[in-house]
Amino acid sequence: MVTGIVQGVGFRPFIYRIAKRQELRGFVRNRADAVVEISLEGEKPRIDAFLQSLSQEKPPLARLDSVQVDYSETEVGLVDFTIEKSSQERTKSGSVIPPDIAICDDCLKELRSPGDRRHRYFFITCTNCGPRYTTIVGVPYDRPNTTMHQFPMCPDCRAEYRNPVDRRFHAQTIACPICGPKVMLLDSSGVKIDIDEPIREAGRLLSEGKALALKGNGGFHLAASTLQDTPVERLRRSKERRNKPFAIMARSLESTLTFTEIRSCERELLESYIRPIVLLHKKEPFPLSSLISPGLDSVGVMLPYTGMHYLIFDSTSDPALIMTSANAPNEPIITDNKKAIQRLGSVVDYFLVHDREIAQRADDSVIRCIGETPTPIRRSRGYAPAPIILSKSTKTRTLALGAELNVTACMILDNKAYLTQHIGDTETIETAKFLENAVSHLQRLIGFEPDALACDLHPKFTTTKIAERMSKELGVSLRRIQHHHAHAGSLMAEHSVNEIVGIICDGFGLGYKNEAWGGEVFVCHGAEVRRAAHLEEQPMVGGDLATRYPVRMVAGILRDETTSQDWLKANASHLLHGEAEIPIIMRQLERKDFIWTSSCGRVLDSVAAILGISYERTYEGEPAMKLEAYSRDGTDRLSIKPEIDGEVIKTTNMVRAIYDQRTKIAVPDLAFSAHAYMARALANAAIAIAEEEGIKTVGFSGGVALNEIISLMIAKIVSEAGLRYVSNVAVPPGDGGVSFGQAYLASLQ
Numbered sequence: 001m002v003t004g005i006v007q008g009v010g011f012r013p014f015i016y017r018i019a020k021r022q023e024l025r026g027f028v029r030n031r032a033d034a035v036v037e038i039s040l041e042g043e044k045p046r047i048d049a050f051l052q053s054l055s056q057e058k059p060p061l062a063r064l065d066s067v068q069v070d071y072s073e074t075e076v077g078l079v080d081f082t083i084e085k086s087s088q089e090r091t092k093s094g095s096v097i098p099p100d101i102a103i104c105d106d107c108l109k110e111l112r113s114p115g116d117r118r119h120r121y122f123f124i125t126c127t128n129c130g131p132r133y134t135t136i137v138g139v140p141y142d143r144p145n146t147t148m149h150q151f152p153m154c155p156d157c158r159a160e161y162r163n164p165v166d167r168r169f170h171a172q173t174i175a176c177p178i179c180g181p182k183v184m185l186l187d188s189s190g191v192k193i194d195i196d197e198p199i200r201e202a203g204r205l206l207s208e209g210k211a212l213a214l215k216g217n218g219g220f221h222l223a224a225s226t227l228q229d230t231p232v233e234r235l236r237r238s239k240e241r242r243n244k245p246f247a248i249m250a251r252s253l254e255s256t257l258t259f260t261e262i263r264s265c266e267r268e269l270l271e272s273y274i275r276p277i278v279l280l281h282k283k284e285p286f287p288l289s290s291l292i293s294p295g296l297d298s299v300g301v302m303l304p305y306t307g308m309h310y311l312i313f314d315s316t317s318d319p320a321l322i323m324t325s326a327n328a329p330n331e332p333i334i335t336d337n338k339k340a341i342q343r344l345g346s347v348v349d350y351f352l353v354h355d356r357e358i359a360q361r362a363d364d365s366v367i368r369c370i371g372e373t374p375t376p377i378r379r380s381r382g383y384a385p386a387p388i389i390l391s392k393s394t395k396t397r398t399l400a401l402g403a404e405l406n407v408t409a410c411m412i413l414d415n416k417a418y419l420t421q422h423i424g425d426t427e428t429i430e431t432a433k434f435l436e437n438a439v440s441h442l443q444r445l446i447g448f449e450p451d452a453l454a455c456d457l458h459p460k461f462t463t464t465k466i467a468e469r470m471s472k473e474l475g476v477s478l479r480r481i482q483h484h485h486a487h488a489g490s491l492m493a494e495h496s497v498n499e500i501v502g503i504i505c506d507g508f509g510l511g512y513k514n515e516a517w518g519g520e521v522f523v524c525h526g527a528e529v530r531r532a533a534h535l536e537e538q539p540m541v542g543g544d545l546a547t548r549y550p551v552r553m554v555a556g557i558l559r560d561e562t563t564s565q566d567w568l569k570a571n572a573s574h575l576l577h578g579e580a581e582i583p584i585i586m587r588q589l590e591r592k593d594f595i596w597t598s599s600c601g602r603v604l605d606s607v608a609a610i611l612g613i614s615y616e617r618t619y620e621g622e623p624a625m626k627l628e629a630y631s632r633d634g635t636d637r638l639s640i641k642p643e644i645d646g647e648v649i650k651t652t653n654m655v656r657a658i659y660d661q662r663t664k665i666a667v668p669d670l671a672f673s674a675h676a677y678m679a680r681a682l683a684n685a686a687i688a689i690a691e692e693e694g695i696k697t698v699g700f701s702g703g704v705a706l707n708e709i710i711s712l713m714i715a716k717i718v719s720e721a722g723l724r725y726v727s728n729v730a731v732p733p734g735d736g737g738v739s740f741g742q743a744y745l746a747s748l749q
Contacts (some may be wrong), residue, residue, distance in 0.1 A: 002054075004065035005386060006036045007141035008097045010127035011062050012083050013169040018053045020164075022046040025078035030086040030140035033447055034096050037087065041078050061098055061128065061273070065389070065416070083170060086140040093447035094413045097132055097141040099382050100217055100362060102275040102305035104129035106167060111307050117156065122199055122308040123181045123354065127171040129273070131217040133385055133421070135173060137359045139445055143172045147357040154179035181356040183308070188349055190341035199308060202352045203315025210349040211235060213326050213340055217306060218362030218381055218421075219333035220326035220340050222348065225318050232291040232322060238347040240329050244619035245293035247277045247300040247364065249323035251313045256280070256301055258319060259287050265369040274382030275305035276365035281632075288320065295614070297629040300366060308352075325363050330425045332434040335361045360441060361434070362421045370711045376732045377706060379408065380422035385442055387416035388730045388740070391496035396749075399443075399470075400454035400742035401435070401463040402426075403483060403509075403735050405620065409439045410739035411448050412747050417493065417740055418446055419731065426462040436466065454479045454746035456486070456738070458510045479746040483509025484520045484702065485529045487733070489741030491699035492524060495726045499525045500697045501532070501690040503682050503714065505600035505704035506734070507547070507621070516540065518599025518702075519649070521686050523693055527748040532693075533647045533685045535603065537596040541588050548617050549575055550605035555585055556594065557606055557655045564589060567659075574615035600678065600704050603651045607674040610659050611667050621703060627671050628707050634672030637665050642681035644688075649681045672709070679713035686714075687721045699726040705733035 002011075007030050015028040015038055024042040031037055040047055051069065058064060103111075107124045110116040118124045125131070138145040153161060157176055160168040168174045175181060185198035195201050202212055211224045211231050222239070224231035226248055236242060250256040253270060260280035262270070269278045277300040282293075293299045302323070304310045312321070325333045326344060334340045335358040340351060362384065366377040376383075393415040400410045407423040420438040424431050442448070455467035457480050464480075471478035481489070488502030502522040511517040511531075519535030539546075539556030546552040551571045555564040565586055572579040588594055601624055608614040608623035613630055617623055640657055643650035654677045658670050686698045698718045705711055705727060718725040731737030 001068045002036045002038065002064060002066070003094065005061065005063040005096065005098045007034055007139070008132045008172065009061040010059045010170075011036055013127060013164060014057070014059050014062075015054075016081060016083055016164050018050055018057065019081040021053075022050045024050060025081055027078070027082050027084045029084040030142060032086070032088045032140050033093065034139045034141070034445065039078075041075055059128070061101060063386070065094075086142050094387070094416050096385055096387065096418065096446050097136055097139065099133050099274075099384055099386055100131045101129045101382070102273045103307055103310070104273075107307070108310065111310060118176055120197075120311060121177045121180070122183050122306070122311055123175050123356070124307045125171065125173040125175070126167045127169060128167070130171075130173045134218040134358055134360050134362050136445070141172060146172055147359050148173055148175065151175060151180050151356070181354045183352065183354045186341070186351040186353060188345050188351075190345065190351065193350075198352060199311045200315040202350065203312045205350055206312070206321060207316045207318060211347065213344045213348045213351045214308070214312075215337065215340070215351075215353045216308065218358060218360070219335045220344070221323045222326045222344075224322040226288040226292060226320045226322055227318055229289050229291055232289050235322065235324070235347070236291065239324070242618045243294050243622060245296055245300060246322050246324045247302065247366075248288070248292060248320045249309060250301050250303060250320040251318070253303065255319040256303070259283055260299060260301060263369060263372065265372040265374055269367050269369070269374055270301070270303050274365065275302055276367045276382055277302045279366070279368040279377070292322070295626045295629065297632055302364060330428050331430045332424055333361050333363050360421065360438070365422075368706060368708070370706075370708050370727065373727065373729060375706065375727065375729060376736070377734065378406070378422045378736055379419060379732055384421040385418055385445070387418045388494070390415045390417060390493060390744075394747040396747045397448065397451045398454055398743045398747040399439070399448075399450040399452075400481075400739040400746060401439075401467050402739035402742070403456045403463060404458070404461045406732070406735040407435060407463060408736050408739050409435060409442075410743040411442065411446070411450070412743045413446065413448055417743060418442060418448075419740060422736065432462050432466065435463070450474065450476055452477045452479055452746055454481055454742040456480070456510070456742070457482050457512070479749055481742045481745050482512060482529070483738065484517055485522065485524070486738045486741035486745065487701040488522050488524050488529070488699065489745040490728060490731055490737045491701050491726055493740060493744035494728060494730050495697070495699070497697050497726070499695050500699050500726075501686045501693070501695050503686050503698065503700045504702045505682070505700075506702035507599055507601035508597070516595050516597035516599065518597060518601055519603070519682075520598065521682070521689060523689060523695070527745050532689045533644070533649055535598045535600055535649050536651045537598050538602065538651065539589065539592075540595045540597045540602065541585050543595055545576065547602065547605075549615070550602070550609040550617065550623055551575060551615060552585060553602050553606040554609050554655070554659075556589065557603070557652055558659065559589070559652070561586070561590075571609070571615070574609070600702075603655065603678070604674070604704070606655055607658050607671065610655070610662055611670055613667070613671070624704070624707070628675070628709060630668050631671040631675050631709055632668070634666070634668030634670070636673050636676040637669040638673035638677070640673065640677045642677065642684050644681065644685055649685050654678070675707070675709045676713060679710045680717065683714045683717035687718060687723065690723055697724045697726060701728055701733045701737070703734040
């Protein structure tokens with residue numbers, strides 16, 4: 001028996017070929033627990049050669065987690081080697097079908113070959129490529145258990161499916177223009193437009209400046225030209241995204257090079273079969289619309305990963321197209337044709353849809369290279385649900401539900417951690433339902449029943465409430481893991497360390513005494529944790545209003561009546577209600593009627609406001625991201641010495657220095673100086689604690705760890721001190737990795 005990613009990757013045809021090569025008799029079949037079962041008869045040297053080929057020649061997309069071999073002296077008397085019908089037997093847990101895979105070169109060649117019977121067929125796939133997880137409704141991974149069951153194979157497709165030497169031998173998504181899914185162009189009301197080549201027409205419409213909703217493998221995208229401002233402005237209004245950057249899909253790598261810089265790490269990601277969105281530095285002057293990622297020096301780019309994408313680019317002149325998930329604010333990506341027409345009819349001019357159902361929605365994954373290290377921002381299509389392998393098996397089967405934003409769920413089973421696809425912000429009923437459905441679906445696929453549940457400390461998070469209900473329904477214990485401890489736990493799990501000094505920086509996490517944390521240095525030993533240091537607590541005047549309007553944070557950090565009042569008067573236009581708020585803010589400061597926060601994000605936001613870079617947070621991380629963009633060409637002109645008082649890492653001194661020099665030193669230099677101070681201060685505090693505790697590993701996690709400047713500086717300082725530095729590479733350092741840390745720490749308790 002073989003476990004791992006062994007269904008949906010051409011594994012059975014591969015087994016058939018090497019068995020026939022060794023003149024062995026027997027069979028291979030899928031099982032309902034996603035295991036592949038192999039029975040062989042023959043001479044032992046030939047079986048040994050088969051086993052050697054099994055590990056050395058496996059299909060590129062297959063992953064073998066275990067190969068269990070049982071020998072017998074008794075022959076059954078088999079006469080040939082065959083691929084048998086799948087079994088419904090389930091004795092093992094933990095294997096899984098693979099993620100969705102980008103179109104392969106062979107299919108792309110056929111797509112563009114006029115003599116091929118799949119010429120210009122949008123849903124062209126084979127054993128080596130195409131949708132997987134988004135099609136699966138059950139295991140084993142056979143056509144009847146996918147959304148392709150509604151498309152009976154034509155004689156030609158069936159012949160390929162049954163031919164052991166064909167590339168589509170047992171390809172479950174096999175289809176052609178005769179028997180497969182059909183594509184249609186609809187107007188904004190959902191009325192079908194009678195046209196011979198709907199995809200070609202869609203490409204022409206995009207070049208004309210029209211906005212379209214495109215149904216892909218895992219959900220709908222909103223698409224528009226990148227060369228015209230008008231359609232981009234329209235999408236911003238409809239999606240209520242005033243400034244948040246849009247992802248784009250480029251025609252090719254060569255096209256991408258005309259408007260971005262590409263490092264080797266980024267190139268590998270762009271061209272991989274995963275085809276994630278990769279954050280790339282813009283070239284100046286940037287030839288595409290400035291409205292794509294306003295105020296940022298980067299843009300998220302992916303390359304085409306389906307036949308439909310390539311066919312659209314064949315019919316448009318744009319070097320790239322807006323390609324952003326189609327969803328209402330804080331709701332999951334839309335997958336259903338009727339719902340898309342209802343929700344998006346006023347947003348787009350046309351719909352390009354197909355008639356294959358989507359079993360599991362999946363947003364595009366997003367990756368950023370920190371130096372040459374790929375770091376996930378969003379782990380979804382192309383990655384989920386492939387498990388992360390842990391160094392040791394755990395005794396407790398744990399299900400963790402994450403925090404509130406950028407949620408994923410995680411299941412730890414033996415030595416594997418299975419994360420769902422990106423769920424999103426669970427502030428709406430729709431997203432909460434999506435979370436529960438995704439969890440239930442993944443449980444069925446891997447045969448998982450939890451012994452324990454894990455959630456965040458925050459009692460009001462939707463995920464906490466779901467976990468509390470599930471705990472009662474299942475009769476299992478619920479383990480509440482502090483938010484930043486979960487971030488540290490994700491580092492421990494990834495890098496197989498039992499003790500670590502973790503620098504954890506983000507916007508907010510509830511502390512053990514209901515404090516607002518966000519800039520912590522933890523000492524972790526197994527499941528035990530101690531908060532050894534933290535950023536100086538600063539006033540959040542107005543609570544969440546200070547998060548949205550960082551002008552308030554500046555007034556609180558300066559904490560000088562005259563300076564704060566002068567600052568507020570000069571920037572009253574950047575308050576929600578203008579000057580009317582000033583006396584209220586000042587009174588709150590005087591009475592200390594506010595929340596204290598150690599958040600690193602709020603400090604960076606305040607610097608962005610002082611330097612005139614960003615006065616309002618319209619999407620998560622906006623001021624800090626724009627501050628990093630301005631820092632790219634700066635130098636550390638201030639060289640502020642880190643000020644650490646016991647467990648407190650001071651930040652007021654840095655903010656005050658930036659404020660005092662804001663008219664005397666160039667903005668990029670001041671912005672970089674702020675980054676340098678934060679990196680030095682955090683790294684120095686962590687090093688001192690590590691040396692005192694005798695710990696050899698220092699890690700950095702939390703949303704701020706996606707800041708390349710701070711991350712690289714901390715890594716350099718820690719490494720030069722002779723300590724091991726680690727960061728997240730398998731899961732996002734932001735909240736998308738929290739469930740992984742929760743599950744791991746809960747499994748240790």
